[in-house]
Amino acid sequence: xxxxxxxxxxxxxxxxxxxxxxxxxxxxxxxxxxxxxxxxxxxxxxxxxxxxxxxxxxxxxxxxxxxxxxxxxxxxxxxxxxxxxxxxxxxxxxxxxxxxxxxxxxxxxxxxxxxxxxxxxxxxxxxxxxxxxxxxxxxxxxxxxxxxxxxxxxxxxxxxxxxxxxxxxxxxxxxx
Amino acid sequence: xxxxxxxxxxxxxxxxxxxxxxxxxxxxxxxxxxxxxxxxxxxxxxxxxxxxxxxxxxxxxxxxxxxxxxxxxxxxxxxxxxxxxxxxxxxxxxxxxxxxxxxxxxxxxxxxxxxxxxxxxxxxxxxxxxxxxxxxxxxxxxxxxxxxxxxxxxxxxxxxxxxxxxxxxxxxxxxxxxxxxxxxxxxxxxxxxxxxxxxxxxxxxxxxxxxxxxxxx
Ligand SMILES: [Zn+2]
Numbered sequence: 403x404x405x406x407x408x409x410x411x412x413x414x415x416x417x418x419x420x421x422x423x424x425x426x427x428x429x430x431x432x433x434x435x436x437x438x439x440x441x442x443x444x445x446x447x448x449x450x451x452x453x454x455x456x457x458x459x460x461x462x463x464x465x466x467x468x469x470x471x472x473x474x475x476x477x478x479x480x481x482x483x484x485x486x487x488x489x490x491x492x493x494x495x496x497x498x499x500x501x502x503x504x505x506x507x508x509x510x511x512x513x514x515x516x517x518x519x520x521x522x523x524x525x526x527x528x529x530x531x532x533x534x535x536x537x538x539x540x541x542x543x544x545x546x547x548x549x550x551x552x553x554x555x556x557x558x559x560x561x562x563x564x565x566x567x568x569x570x571x572x573x574x575x576x577x578x
Numbered sequence: 579x580x581x582x583x584x585x586x587x588x589x590x591x592x593x594x595x596x597x598x599x600x601x602x603x604x605x606x607x608x609x610x611x612x613x614x615x616x617x618x619x620x621x622x623x624x625x626x627x628x629x630x631x632x633x634x635x636x637x638x639x640x641x642x643x644x645x646x647x648x649x650x651x652x653x654x655x656x657x658x659x660x661x662x663x664x665x666x667x668x669x670x671x672x673x674x675x676x677x678x679x680x681x682x683x684x685x686x687x688x689x690x691x692x693x694x695x696x697x698x699x700x701x702x703x704x705x706x707x708x709x710x711x712x713x714x715x716x717x718x719x720x721x722x723x724x725x726x727x728x729x730x731x732x733x734x735x736x737x738x739x740x741x742x743x744x745x746x747x748x749x750x751x752x753x754x755x756x757x758x759x760x761x762x763x764x765x766x767x768x769x770x771x772x773x774x775x776x777x778x779x780x781x782x783x784x785x786x787x788x789x790x791x792x793x794x795x
Contacts, residue, residue, distance in 0.1 A: 413648070420644055425636030432637060442639060446647055453651055464621070468628030475596040475627065483600065483703035516618075520625040536630035539595045567591060574622060 404452075404459050404466050416453060423467075424449050427474045433540035434478060444481060448474045462509030465517040471539075523573040531566035538563045581613045583749040585730070590616060594623030601707040601774030604699075605730040607678040608772055609750040666700055671711070673770060676734070682709070693718040699772075708775040714738070717765045728776045729753045736769030738762060 404419065427448045431441035451473050459469055524532050537544045545563070549556045585593070585606050592598040593606045610616045666683030675684070683700030690696055693715030701707035716736075731751040738745050740761045745751050763769040 417644065420647070423631075424639050424643065426631050426634050428639060429634045429637040430631060433634070441637075442643065445639060446643060446650075449647055450650055453647075454654065464624060465628055467632050468625045471627040471631045472624055474631070479596045513621075516621060517625050517628070520622055521629055524626065524629055535626060536633060538591070539627045539630040540634070541595070541597060564588070567587065570626075571587065 404456055404469075416456075419452065419466075420449050423452070423470050427470070430471075430474055430540060431478060433537075433544045435541070435543040436478075440481070444474070444477055447477050451477070462506060462513055464513060468517065519574060519577045523570055523577055526573050527566065527570055531562075531569055534559075534562050534566045535570055538567075581609070581615070581748040581750070583743065583745055583751055584613065584616055585609060585750050585752050587619070589730075589752060590619045591623050594620050595627060599707070599776060600701045600704040601709040602728075602730045602776055604678050604682070604701065604707075604709060605732050605750070605772055605774045608676045608732050608734075609748070611676065611678060612748050666702060669697065671697055673735070676772070679772075684711075687713065710773055712769075712771045712773055714763045714769050714771075716763055716767050716769075719760065719762045729773060730776075731771050731773045734770045734772055736767045737764045738769050738771075739764065 404415075424445045428441045428445040431444045432438065436444065448470065452470060455473070459466075463469075464472065524535065527535065534548070537548060545559045546556050549559045552559075589598065589602070589606060590610075593603060593610070598606065610620055666681075668682075668684040669686040671684065671687060679699065681702055683702075685698040685700070687695040687697050695713045697711040697713075699707070699709040699711065701709055711734075712731075714736075729752070731745075731753070733745050733747050733749050733751075735747055737747070738761045742751075744764075745761075
């Protein structure tokens with residue numbers, strides 16, 4: 403779908419991407435403790451960059467969800483850094499985004515394999531550990547929310563995060 | 579050249595999820611840029627982020643969000659927007675700096691002790707980044723010290739050694755507060771490192787004790 407957006411500036415394909423990802427990026431920002439207007443604004447910025455950078459999307463580096471996750475993450479970090487400054491045109495079409503060489507079929511296969519391996523490993527992880535792993539990608543606030551929900555100290559949540567990632571590492575290595 | 583000393587898994591995870599502060603993030607970016615092993619780890623962590631994004635419970639955008647976005651798409655001229663942040667001042671240090679430092683201000687070399695010089699690096703938007711370059715003469719031994727916070731040190735040229743091993747170009751030393759070490763720069767030549775300190779703690783680590791008064795901490 404992203405390939406269609408890039409090739410033909412296909413608005414129908416982009417509308418479908420927007421419908422799926424924008425509300426998820428907004429949720430991602432909210433979990434990081436952003437206010438609703440800021441979360442929505444960052445979701446918009448993320449999707450705008452998806453449009454602008456669609457031609458730079460490199461399937462030998464990441465899957466679509468992973469690529470959009472990294473754009474959203476970078477915008478969030480950037481917003482935090484610039485909070486005290488007048489809002490600059492946050493745009494980062496840096497040269498490193500451009501694929502240096504023609505995308506090789508082999509690299510694409512490796513990426514697809516990695517994405518599948520990670521998702522299989524997450525599925526093999528006991529569900530409470532998989533939840534902890536995914537929530538850890540939504541920052542400290544998400545972790546303190548788990549702590550208060552479960553009535554356990556934040557330190558305990560953090561050690562559960564470490565344990566869960568340790569287990570995930572073992573599964574990932576086994577799957578190689 | 580394959581690195582022998584790598585960032586911890588926790589550090590690579592925090593690098594990938596965006597929670598590592600800007601100083602350490604830049605040091606880790608330099609390491610990851612030259613280390614295929616860690617680059618693969620980061621790609622895996624980012625793929626977990628992608629999976630997490632797929633599965634998060636979505637929150638509705640406002641009704642006009644898509645229209646507004648497409649209006650901005652229509653207004654876009656197809657070019658990259660210029661970054662409005664001014665390029666900071668960069669002193670000529672006589673060494674080739676890693677690309678990850680491209681947006682940073684670079685201070686001149688300053689003497690902080692026999693055989694030891696440092697250059698303060700400024701990260702745009704983060705005056706507290708505690709990021710610096712260190713240049714230490716061949717054979718120079720540093721006073722034994724402990725850390726009060728985590729330090730990230732990436733070797734750019736030359737080498738040093740302590741009780742935990744030898745650190746060569748491409749290696750990253752991540753030292754926690756419980757590490758006690760006495761690094762000695764190898765006799766073969768001076769050593770240049772990129773280093774960051776986490777948080778605003780008292781600096782006591784690798785050169786930190788000497789730099790503390792200069793940072794005004
Ligand atoms: Zn490495």
